Amino acid sequence: MQKVESNWFASWFDTPYYHILYKDRDHKEAQLFMDNITQYLNLPEQAKVLDLACGKGRHSIYLNQLGYDVTGADLSSNSIEAASKFENSTLQFKIHDMREPFEEKYDAIFNLFTSFGYFNDAEDNLKTLTAIKNSLNEFGFAVMDFMNVDFVIPNLVAEETKVVDGITFDIKRYYKDKHIFKEIRFTDQNESYFFTEKVSALTLDDFQDLMDQAGIYLLDVFGDYKLNKFSPASSPRLIMIFK
Template sequence: MLWYEQSFGVDYLTVYNHRNGEQAAREVAQMLKWLRLPQQAKVLDLCCGMGRHSLNLAALGFDVTGLDLSEALLKEARASDTFSQVHWIHGDMRCIPSTSLTFDAVVNLFTSFGYFEQDEENRKVLLEMDRVLKPRTKWIIDYLNPDVVVSGLVPLSERKSNGLMIHETRLVEGGMVKKKIAVYEEESAPRHYIEKVKLYTLADFQRMLRGTSLVIDQVFGDYTGSTYVTSVSPRMILVGNKL
C-alpha cells in the first residue's frame, strides 16, 4: 500500500485535529479576496480532506465539489455536511473523475501537492487542474516553503492528543521531506505511518507549468497576504489564472 493510501485514515483526524473550522474560515475569507469569484461560482476543493474549506465555501453560497482519495476523510466530511451542500467525490488528484464538469476555481490546500516521487506524476495534478478549469478562471496551490522547511526541520517531537501519544520524526531524503509518525494507544502496539512531500521551489513550479494554460499571478507567504520571501515565509501560496 502506498503511503498516501494508508496515512489519511482515522488516526489522521487525531494527528491533525489542531486544524479546525475557524481557521479554515479565516483562510477562505482571504482566498476569496484573491480569487474574486462571482456568486454561485463552481469551486473544486482538490484534496479536500475532512472538508473544512469546502464547507466554508459552500456556506458562502458557492457550488462546491470536494475530491479526496481517502474514504475515511470523506466520511468525516459528509458527516459534517448536515445540509448536503457539497458534492463529495472519491478520486485521485492525478485523474479527476469528471469528464463534463468544469470549474470557475480550483484550490489545492494544506500542502496537498508533491505527494509523488516522480515529477511527471506531480505534474499530472497541474494538467488535471488545467483540464477542469474554464478559460479565464482562477486557481490556488497552498504549498510549503521548502527553504524554511529544510532550515527549520525538527528531527523529533512527541505530543499527546485525544488520549493518544504521537511521535513524529522528520528528515529530508531524495528531494522529499519525510515525516514518520507513530501513534501509541495504551498497551496496543504502535501504529506507524509515513508522509512524504517533494520539495519544489517557485522555479520548479514555473517549470512544471510550462505547456499548460496555467499562469502564476501572485505568490504569498501566508494567509495574511504577506509577500513570499524564501528565507522566512511559512508558506508558498501560488495564486494564478487559466488563460
C-alpha cells in the same frame, strides 16, 4: 507492527489516527485564508468551486457557507464518508484521484494545506497540474497552498512527541533526496503503528518549471494566509494563483 504501503497517503489518510493527530488544526486561520483568497479572486456569486484533496471538508464546508457551489474531492474514502454528512444542494463530496481531470469545469480550484507532491513518480505532479488546468472553465483560477520549503527545511523540528486523545505520537522529521519526511510512531490498544509522510520539496522555481510544461500561467504568489508578499527566506507558505 503495521507499516505504510508504497503510496503512503492511501493508507495513512484513511486511518482514524491521521485525523486524531491533526485534530487541532487552526480553523480560524483556514477561514481567514478563504475569506482573503475568495475576495482576491473576486469570484461570482454561486461560483462553482472544487476543493481538491479536501480531507474531511473543513475548507469545503466554509466555502459553501460563503455562498459558493462547492465540490470536495479526496482519495480517502473514510474522509469523504465523514464529509458527506455535511452535504446539501450546493455542497457535494466525492472520491477522486487528483491526477485525473473532472468532466465538470470550475470557476476556482483550491488545493490547500500542502496536499501536493505526495506521489512516488515525479511525473504524477505534472499530471496533477495538467488535470487542474483542464478542470477550470475559461475564466477560472486555481490556488495552490504549499509549504515554502526554503523556509521549512532550515526550521524543521527534528523530533517531537504529541499526546492526543491518550495516544502518544513520536514524530521525527528530516530532509533527504529532495523530499521532506515525517516518521510517525505510536501504539494503540497494544498494536504498534508506523507511518511515513513523504512530500516533494518543491520550490517556486520547481513549480514554475512544472507549470511551463503544463502550459499554465502563474499569475501571483503570496507568502502567508494574509496574502502578504512571498519571501523565500521568511514566508511560511507558498501560495500560487494560476490558470
